[in-house]
Amino acid sequence: MSVALVLYNYELDESCYKVRLALSLLGLQWQAVAVDVFPGKEHLTPPYLALNPSGRLPILRDGDLVLHGTEAILAHLARAHDPSNKWLPIEGADFARVMQWLTFSAHDLGVTLAARQHSLFDTPGEELSLRAASAQAIRIMDDHMTARGFAHADWFAAEHATIADIALFPAFALSRDFGIDHDEYPALRRWARRFRGLPGFKTMPGIPDYH
Amino acid sequence: MTGGDNWHPVGLSHSIEAGSSAGTRLFGQELVVWRDAGGVVHVWEDRCPHRGMKLSFGFVRGDHIACLYHGWQYDRGGYCQYVPAHPDLEVPKTFKVPVYPTREQGGMIWTSLSENPPAWPDDGEPTLRLRSLYLGCRVDAAIAALGGVRLIPFAADGPADATVSRVTDTLFAVSCAQDRLLVGIQAISNARTALHISICGRPERYEGPGQNHFLGWALQLRHAIERSGQASAALEAH
Numbered sequence: 109m110s111v112a113l114v115l116y117n118y119e120l121d122e123s124c125y126k127v128r129l130a131l132s133l134l135g136l137q138w139q140a141v142a143v144d145v146f147p148g149k150e151h152l153t154p155p156y157l158a159l160n161p162s163g164r165l166p167i168l169r170d171g172d173l174v175l176h177g178t179e180a181i182l183a184h185l186a187r188a189h190d191p192s193n194k195w196l197p198i199e200g201a202d203f204a205r206v207m208q209w210l211t212f213s214a215h216d217l218g219v220t221l222a223a224r225q226h227s228l229f230d231t232p233g234e235e236l237s238l239r240a241a242s243a244q245a246i247r248i249m250d251d252h253m254t255a256r257g258f259a260h261a262d263w264f265a266a267e268h269a270t271i272a273d274i275a276l277f278p279a280f281a282l283s284r285d286f287g288i289d290h291d292e293y294p295a296l297r298r299w300a301r302r303f304r305g306l307p308g309f310k311t312m313p314g315i316p317d318y319h
Numbered sequence: 320m321t322g323g324d325n326w327h328p329v330g331l332s333h334s335i336e337a338g339s340s341a342g343t344r345l346f347g348q349e350l351v352v353w354r355d356a357g358g359v360v361h362v363w364e365d366r367c368p369h370r371g372m373k374l375s376f377g378f379v380r381g382d383h384i385a386c387l388y389h390g391w392q393y394d395r396g397g398y399c400q401y402v403p404a405h406p407d408l409e410v411p412k413t414f415k416v417p418v419y420p421t422r423e424q425g426g427m428i429w430t431s432l433s434e435n436p437p438a439w440p441d442d443g444e445p446t447l448r449l450r451s452l453y454l455g456c457r458v459d460a461a462i463a464a465l466g467g468v469r470l471i472p473f474a475a476d477g478p479a480d481a482t483v484s485r486v487t488d489t490l491f492a493v494s495c496a497q498d499r500l501l502v503g504i505q506a507i508s509n510a511r512t513a514l515h516i517s518i519c520g521r522p523e524r525y526e527g528p529g530q531n532h533f534l535g536w537a538l539q540l541r542h543a544i545e546r547s548g549q550a551s552a553a554l555e556a557h
Binding site: 297 | 330331333334335336339341342343344375376377378385387450451453513526527530531534538
């Protein structure tokens, strides 16, 4: 199989990790292009700004299509490369719930990205307020999965894992990077254990191999 | 803050699956709560004697818990049995993690920081999990709030008055008509409290809709405490 999928990737970027997870969980082959984000800021150079004017990774090339925006990339990979249509359900409440949690990931979890980047790379921000807002966002996820548990549902949006789970996993799995332990989120601990058991699951730096 | 000679809840039984671990604190002291593959739960000091790494970051295999740093494995008694870097070493008995008395009752995991906690008969009453609430307030403020949110019975005609009763210093009951919730009180620190909540009764009666019904009460309780000013640090770091 020729490699049509190219991911412009930074190993420590959790949004790139979401795409690496999706590629791996979907069993796809891809080629990674390493981008020197820290300290090189290569993603802010003209060749990368031509691919994504917003100056962010990940960027995916799929044949002639060049795509940026993590959730858009996840949705594209699922629709174009998952014949089972499970990772992105076609319609109905399952589809709607996936979209709701993708939006939550893109919007509400932005603060967790900022908190982690502040911790790791000393980007601007106020540590305590970033942490408090991150804890609030993660608690919304724990509340949701507590209620899902009462219905014997293991996943955020459907009876099975979807790209919503992929989009949400890193913020929780990496939360210790920005000072939030897993102690107070029992429903997310349970969900993360299920997620880690998915065929094709991969870790990244900050997420232990063992659990 | 004292109370180390009592039994204290450190989580709902459901929250610690077989083969998993989690950290918590009791009066500021860091603890690891883990359940071995055989289903037995353990509460230990959350610190590997080797380099001080939290054991709650480690992993459970069979009846051992292993440290994430160097894989030192500890048996159910807290004794180190295996050091991967020195596979032939007969590990000295001094390589030991302090372990605490542990029991499960009322759908909760209980421990005591005392070696001789008070006797506590098991009433054997069936329970079903509700959830744990983690609050940025003192224990007394959390207890005082229990009666402040109206509890509506799950399956009864019309409203009924709810009553809060103290079972022990660390266990309260909130009752309404036929329904009864158990609330275990965990003093995480002098500024942080966990309430571990179970529903008394047979699972067939409350599973699903009943759990959702009382989840609404629990979230209202959390909201009331966080809005009261008792918990100005509600979402503050842990």
